[in-house]
Amino acid sequence: MVPKVLVLRAAGSNCDFETKFAFDKAGAQTDLVHVNRLLSDDTKLDQYQILAIPGGFTYGDDISAGKILANQLKYKLAEKLNKFYRDGKLIIGICNGFQVLVKAGLLPVVDFMAEQSITLSNNDSGKFEDRWIYLNVNDGPCVFTRDIKKILYFPVAHAEGKFVPNDETVLNSLKENNQIVFQYISPHNGKTEYPDNPNGSIENIAGICDPSGRVLGLMPHPERHLDPTNNPLWTRKGLSGEGDGLKLFKNAVNYFLS
Amino acid sequence: MDLQLITRIELVTKPGFYDSEAQNVKSGAKDLGIRSVEKVYSYDVSYLLGEISKEDKIKIAENLLSDKVTQEYLIDKQFEMVHSKDHWSVEIIFNRGVTDMVAETTLKGITDLGISGVREAKTARRYDFIGRISDSEKNQIVEKLLMNKVIEHVVVPGETIFFPKMEDRFELVHVPILNADTDALLNISRERDLFLNLEEMQVIQNHFRGLDREPTDVELEMLAQTWSEHCSHKTLTGLIEYDGNIIDNLLKNTIFKVTSELNKSWCVSVFKDNAGIIEFDDDYNVCFKVETHNHPSAMEPYGGANTGIGGVIRDPMGTGLGAKPIINTDIFCFGPVDIKHSDLPKGVLHPKRVMQGVVAGVRDYGNRMGIPTSNGSIFFDERYLGNPLVYCGNVGLIPVDKCEKTIVPGDYILVVGGRTGRDGIHGATASSGELHTESEGTWSGAVQIGNPIVEKKLVDTLLQARDSGLYRAITDCGAGGLSSAIGELAETTGAEVQLDKVPLKYHGLTYMEIWISEAQERMVIFVPPDKVKDALELFASEDVEATIIGKTTSDKKIRLFYKDTIVGEMDMQFLHKGLPRTIRKAKWEKPEFTEEKFEQPAELTEYLHKILSSPNVCSKEWVIRQYDHEVQGGSVMKPLVGEKNDGPGDASITRPRLDSFKAVILSNGLNPKYGLLDPYAMAVSSIDEALRNIIAVGGNLKRTALLDNFCWGNTNKPDRLGGLVQAAQACYDAAKVFETPFISGKDSLNNEYQTENGESIAIPPTLLISAISVMEDARKAVTMDLKEPGNLLYIVGLTNYEMGGSHYFELLGKNSVSVPQVNFERAKKIFNDLSSAIDHNYVRSCHDCSEGGIAAAVAEMAFSGGFGATLAMNNIPKNPMNMRDDIVLFSESNTRFIVEVTPENKKLYEEKLADCPFAEIGKVTGEQKLIIKGSNGNILINEDIYILKESWQKTLRW
Structure with missing residues (x-):
């Protein structure tokens, strides 16, 4: 069965096309669906296996990044999302989508009643920055990173990406459950500092999953490195294989094929 | 209004978290020379109008407005973070009628929470300052840092936040002009801000006399708008008396003419729609438009630039049946950012503030729209103090059957x-x-x-x-x-x-x-x-x-x-x-002065440092990183390139379709320093520069189109208009030979500033040339960073004694009337042959020589690639042959490139370039040094590449 992917749009989503392209290239069948269609029930979430919340500035990030869309999920779509999750399906949030997941109650665990325990706050640099960063991939339950044994190279592009847990307990629980999926890493083996950690994230955390590994949120953009020509170093190192990001989407699709 | 109905919610960043707004204000005060500010706190404030229960207020504050991890809130109270007698609090709010985006979103968010009864929202920002700040310092902080009085004001206790709804009013207004004499006509034009001249007012008067009625206000306004310079381009399409001849429509005789004569089949729609359209592939065309938003940006940099990019994005959206916006470009000209506040003319915002506002405006609009900003440049000159220039461009992708x-x-x-x-x-x-x-x-x-x-x-x-x-x-x-x-x-x-x-x-x-x-x-x-x-x-x-x-x-x-x-x-x-x-008079006289002679300095390293760190050459990374240049996923060559992704790329390459390697190259050329000396040379130099950049990354002339954006002073003054005639003629001459048609353009005239004593300061004549090129295979692209030790370095093109407007002469306080020219036929040969060499994969890196000449180009290639280079100057092709080494190194002659070639490809590469002036001049080395030997074997430059890089990066590292 070719899995169906719903890429969720809202006012200000702007990485929807390339996220759709990534899933389609990985072998899925992908629809772009406006959140209004889920709210009105014109589109049934049930018919999809993967929900992707793409990057962008939903509702302008006007109050804080992803907040309005997060509240729509939390207060209006919780029941449908709970069922989607209980059915063993996959959810990924990239950049603004990650911000939505933590503010809605889909990360670090799927619990819409829980207090928000993590945030993605203003970058330490105080501004929006677009730069390529190296990511270490930790072993753990995450479905999207299965069999990825190398350092990944993705761009980040955000103003609010500093990963901050509420307290040590939250952080320890993430560690114990192997929920820390991605950490920024220096390419020079040294200590990872700005700009290798582009936003000041605690413990260089760039992405986390829920304890089941089926919900993933990350600040960097895997959908912007699908082709080797996306890599800014390709004119130095040559073109070969596929972009680092494609494997994440293939893993998600293969989860339903195997 | 019943105050009970107004709820005020205030948010503060929790201790231990970074309050970037407060930090920006604090460092901004320091920039103003104010040392008394010890600490700043900032608060986000929301005002809500309506009957809201206490629980709902808490719900709004907790579940919508605040971030529990990083913020705290107070309802109907202010935070008291400080208890000090040297404490000053100030709150800033938008003026009535100004768009308040966050307030609109807040209302939506409240509805989503299931709370009804909130009728209106408004946002504000409050600040607490600690320090013994004088009243005049407070004034400066408020006016120069915290707000722009055009859109904001300081909240006065008890002031009206929400206004009662105004009644729709209707009163038909006629403006009596039928019997008005000339003075009265001019008065009407002036009082109503119509900017119509007497002749135009008289034509309108006659028209309504024929109709036997007075015009209504909206009819006059419609005429004023349609006939405005902005909408009708009446200067460039009007009559111009120049050199004893009448030019009937300058645009038609130059820019439009060359496009029509070249008659390229791949030009789909030119000069008639909101953007020019050229062919891309079998399914899609691409369109491109560049606009200026200078006057609004001078008054309110953030809003002006914000709506500048927002406006130009709507041009492709309104082209044919609508294109998808896929790439933004932006080019700015500002006054010097290190000018003292006391040296600013009255009424002029400080260039640093203008620049920060403009960059933020473009950033916030482009990033939120999800359009990569991949190409641009910034230029500084004192004459832009009163009239900064903000050019914004957008490329759109449009299906071939949706272009009409x-x-x-x-x-x-x-x-x-x-x-x-x-x-x-x-x-x-x-x-x-x-x-x-x-x-x-x-x-x-x-x-x-x-x-x-x-x-x-x-x-x-x-x-x-x-x-x-x-x-x-x-x-x-x-x-x-x-x-x-x-x-x-x-x-x-x-x-x-x-x-x-x-x-x-x-x-x-x-x-x-x-x-x-x-x-x-x-x-x-x-x-x-x-x-x-x-x-x-x-x-x-x-x-x-x-x-x-x-x-x-x-x-x-x-x-x-x-x-x-x-x-x-x-x-x-x-x-x-x-x-x-109207007939406008134009005349142009070349300025004449004699050049001072001076001795060649023995050592040139110091001059190279100074050129690299000069504002017009230095790294613009601070700006570029704030733009998303990767969104939409098709970025192939980014604005920053090299081993650390921080070198100055020559042009951007983007794949609009993720399932294809066909790509769009964008570049620009801008040379205002030549504008006053020789507007013709300025224009051909800008075209040459834009095309050089296309060629340098792997494009070719065959599928390249140009856009013109003239920004000029008041062209009712003959000397200003004379330069414009020269520049337009240059556009025709160059495009004709290069076979690169113009597909769209726009002009912004009257960029002059009246000082208090009545003096009118004009911007330098500034022509921005934007180039767009379709590349068959993006995988053939070349970047400018050096790739491998042992590779050979070549110069392509002829170096002339052309020091007018050069950075080297500016450093020395000299000037020259010899402004860089372009030999069109030779340039075309170089462009085509080099392009072919790149297409055959003979070239590992390529960079054009522009500001700072050969020396700056090689230095940039070296520190961007992380490799050194040694160069010998004896066989650089030059004219005259006895030109001094310092001139050869720093001359800014057009149509030149530095090219890196592997030893294996030496022969094949040289065969390709056989009919062009070129020479092998050195090697890439594994040492991190740039060494340039003069024609006598003497060392002219010897420096660590990373020290050179630091000079290049430090200037605008804000």
Whole structure:
């Protein structure tokens, strides 16, 4: 069965096309669906296996990044999302989508009643920055990173990406459950500092999953490195294989094929 | 208003978290020379109007407004973070009627929480300062840092936050002109900010005498807008007396002419739609438009630049049946950012503040729209102090069968997107005048603030409507608002418009204001009657407002109604063809002066450092990183390249279709330093530079098109206009030989600033050339960073004694009348042969020589690649042959490249370039040093590449 992917749009989503392209290239069948269609029930979430919340500035990030869309999920779509999750399906949030997941109650665990325990706050640099960063991939339950044994190279592009847990307990629980999926890493083996950690994230955390590994949120953009020509170093190192990001989407699709 | 109905919620960043707003204010105060500020706290404030229960207030504060991890909130109270007698608190709020995006989103968020009863919202910012700050310092902080009085003010205790709704007012206004004498006519033009001259007013008077009635205010405004310089380009299309001859339409005789003579089959639509369209592949074309937003950016940098990019994005959206915006470009000219506040002319914002505001404005709009900003440049010169230039461009992707509009009678006219407010009244006409010291206050109506999310929703929905065939024509509301949009789109049919149907941001606008408002994010579409229902449903499903406001007719008149009253009626013929053509005089005299002789310095390393760190050469990374240049996923060559992704790329390459390697190359050329010395040379240099950049990354001339954007001083003055004639002729001459047609352009004249003592300062004549090229295979691209030790370095092109406007001479306080020229035939040969060499994969890196000449180019290649280079100067092709080494190294002659080639490809590469001036001049080395040996073998430059890099990076590392 070719899995169906719903890429969720809202006012200000702007990485929807390339996220759709990534899933389609990985072998899925992908629809772009406006959140209004889920709210009105014109589109049934049930018919999809993967929900992707793409990057962008939903509702302008006007109050804080992803907040309005997060509240729509939390207060209006919780029941449908709970069922989607209980059915063993996959959810990924990239950049603004990650911000939505933590503010809605889909990360670090799927619990819409829980207090928000993590945030993605203003970058330490105080501004929006677009730069390529190296990511270490930790072993753990995450479905999207299965069999990825190398350092990944993705761009980040955000103003609010500093990963901050509420307290040590939250952080320890993430560690114990192997929920820390991605950490920024220096390419020079040294200590990872700005700009290798582009936003000041605690413990260089760039992405986390829920304890089941089926919900993933990350600040960097895997959908912007699908082709080797996306890599800014390709004119130095040559073109070969596929972009680092494609494997994440293939893993998600293969989860339903195997 | 009952104060009980107003809720005030204040948020603060918790201790231990970074409060970037407060930090920015603190460092900004330091920049102003204020040392007394010890600490700053900032607070986000929301005012809500309506009956809200206590629980709901808490719900709003907790679940919507605040972030529990990083923020705390207070309801109807202020935080008291400090208890000090040296404490000062100030709150800033938007002026009435200014777009408050966050407030609009807040209202939506409250509704989503299931809370009703909140009728209005407004946001503000409060600051606490600690320190013994004097009253004059407080004034400076407020006016120069915290707010721009054009859009904001300090909250006074007890002031009205929410205003009672104004009544819609209607009073038909006639302006008596039939019997007005010349003084009275000019008075009417001046008092109403029409910017129409006497001759134009007299033509209007005669027209209405023929009709035997007085015009209404909206009819006069419509004429003023349509006939404004901004909308009609009456100078460049008018009559110009030059050298004893009359030029009848300068544009037609130069820019348009060369395109029509070249007659390229891949030019799909040129100079007639909102953007020029060229072929891309079998399924899609690409279109490109560059605009300026200079006057608004001078008054309110953030809002001006914000709406500048927002406005130009709507050009491709309004081209054909609508293109998808895929790439942004931006080019700015500012005054020197290190100028002292005390040296600023009165009424002028500090260039650093202008630059920060402009960059933030472009950033926030482009990033939120999800359009990569991949190409641009920044130029500094004192003469831009009063008139900064903000060029914004956008490229769109459009299906081949969606490139033409169809205008027929009987279609519904819909306005879609944003609502109409009092913003931007008189923007089009105001750009016909000069700025002066009172500009901030007098033209506040012309200031606009954008809302990118409204535009993003709009484009998302329009593209679906386009693909479903729901409309037959589309255009954007830009300068001149609905008046310009409908007036132009319905020129061949006529239209009736019901102005009371136009959705408004607030009540109280007159019909005249509705018609000419330049409120942002609005488009007009013409919808066939049988598609109206589907169109309205589609827009509603995406939360985009769409409203029927009229119909196209067949009598070639525009007729405006307010409810049942006709408020304006105008023949399309008179509106569009009635403008009298004034003869303007033009003359150009080349400045003459003798050059001072000076000795060649023995060592040139110091000069290279100075050139690399000069504002016009130095790294613009601080700006570039704030733009998203990766969104949409097609970025192949980014604005920053090299081992650490921080070297200066020559052009950007983007794949608009992720399933193809076909790509779009964008570049630009801008050489204002040559403008006053030789506008012809300035123009050909800009074209050469834009094309060099295309060639350097792997493009070719065969599929390259150009855009022209002239920014000039007051062209009613013959010397200014004379330079413009020269530059336009240069555009024709160069494009003709290179076979690179112009496809779109725009001009912004009257960029002059009146100082207090009446002196008028003009900007240097500034022509921006933007180039767009279609590349067959993006995988053949080449970057400018050195790739491998042992590779050979070549110079391609001839170095001449051309030091006029050069950085080297500027450093030395010298000048020269010898401005870089272009030998078109030779340049074309070089472009084509080098392009072929790159296409054959013979080239590992390539960089054009521009500001700072050969020395700066090689230095940039070295530190971007992380490798050293050794160069010997003896066989660099040059003219005259006895030219001094320092001149050869720093001359800014056109059409030159530094090229890196592997030893294996040496022969093949040299064969390709056999008919061009070129020479092998050195090698890439594994040492981190740039060593340049003079023609006698003496060492002229010897420096660590990373020390050179530091010089290049430090200047604008803010």
